[in-house]
Amino acid sequence: MVEKYRHLYVVIEIEQGEIIPVSKEMIGEARRLMDKFNQKYSSKEKVVGIVLGNNIKELSKELIEIGADAVIYCDNPQLEEIRNTIYTKVISQIANDKKIGGQVESDYAEDFTRPRYMFFAADSIGRHLSSTVLAELDSGLASDINQLVIEDIEMSHQQKTGGAKETYEKTLEMYRPDFSGFLWTTILCLDNRNPAFKRDYHPQACSIIPGVFEPLEADSKREGQVIEFVPEIDEQDLKVKVISRKVIQSEVDFETPRTIVSFGRGIKDEPEKNIKLVEQLAKELNAEVGITLPISKKPFSISQSLDSKYMVPDRVIGTSGHKTSAMLYIAAGVSGAMQHVWGMKDSGFVVAINPDEDAPIKDECDIFIKGRMEDVIPLLIEEIKKQIQIVEA
Ligand SMILES: Cc1cc2nc3c(=O)[nH]c(=O)nc-3n(C[C@H](O)[C@H](O)[C@H](O)COP(=O)(O)OP(=O)(O)OC[C@H]3O[C@@H](n4cnc5c(N)ncnc54)[C@H](O)[C@@H]3O)c2cc1C
Known part of the structure; x- marks a missing residue:
């Protein structure tokens, strides 16, 4: 069977030149999931870090040491500060770029269309960005997730399958606590296989709550690919300017008091x-x-x-x-x-x-x-x- 969707792309956030903790946690969980995935399906799909910013190429090595197989980075002075419009555009371009996706694993290059899965952080930046990127990619998004499983699911559904029984392979089950935390909700992002309105919903994407998953220990012996992406940016994308930026330290201190x-x-x-x-x-x-x-x-x-x-x-x-x-x-x-x-x-x-x-x-x-x-x-x-x-x- 031709597989158009491959790999797990993790959108990394940087603060003052450093990878923020939730991004490291997401890479760790992505590694654990994809190791199991590759073993189960005898495949070689990759964990791919996506990094945007100015002078950030060096961070690629760190991402590989903590579990990424490949890093697609985009180094551009216009990306120094996170601005939703331009970040949405560049991340969507990366997700849609067949050539760059093909470089990640040459065996899958011919059919690669888009990532299979995508992770964002469920912080103020990631929540906003995930929604605008997935709107741009015209796929689904589950927000504030704190547990993930990849499974083959058998189901019949009036809308999704036209009532027929179908197996959805490699489905990302995205769990979040709901209804005041007294119920777990499982969110699935499934292609429409109903012949009446057939269409795909890929990547399957979610934003992940900080602090839930463990990052991996850095291993300097780990190797991976570092791939540069050169975006298409026009003046329209740069209308929002960052005039100044001030980091305000919270007065609330949960570290010191006992x-x-x-x-x-x-x-x-x-x-x-x-x-x-x-x-x-x-x-x-x-x-x-x-x-x-x-x-x-x-x-x-x-x-x-x-x-x-x-x-x-x-x-x-x-x-x-x-x-x-x-x-x-x-x-x-x-x-x-x-x-x-x-x-x-x-x-x-x-x-x-x-x-x-x-x-x-x-x-x-x-x-x-x-x-x-x-x-x-x-x-x-x-x-x-x-x-x-x-x-x-
Ligand atoms: C995605 C998501 C993320 C969330 N994140 C968080 C989070 O980070 N932190 C968080 O706290 N919640 C979070 N929530 C909300 C969470 O699910 C609960 O709704 C919330 O924690 C309940 O708050 P509460 O205990 O103040 O209110 P309630 O659940 O309404 O409880 C009030 C309690 O007060 C008791 N009470 C009533 N009168 C008195 C009295 N006179 N004296 C003493 N006790 C009294 C009641 O018996 C009751 O047990 C999140 C929800 C979602 C969906």
């Missing part, structure tokens, strides 16, 4: 008062304050000073925010959805405050205090103050 006090939608009955209680508890414990994702969407109306200090994305703990391994993690009014748990499960000791005994956080904590935070936190603060006095006496 304790984190997080709050969630359980503040709802008295949001202002409850946030102040959390703030006070954090102060007594010399702790940083974390939040759940819904809190960063500002679901409650509170005073501006508390709002801008606490209801901010920088404080989110979980797959969409930070991962912590604090010695003590206190979760007040947090249900314990899997996306949040991912961010705090490496903590040393976990205390949860929640009136609902069936809340999933109960399975994640060392001490579960059944009660409302407005009742429990003042008692905790009182007790901590007493204990501090005893220790200091």
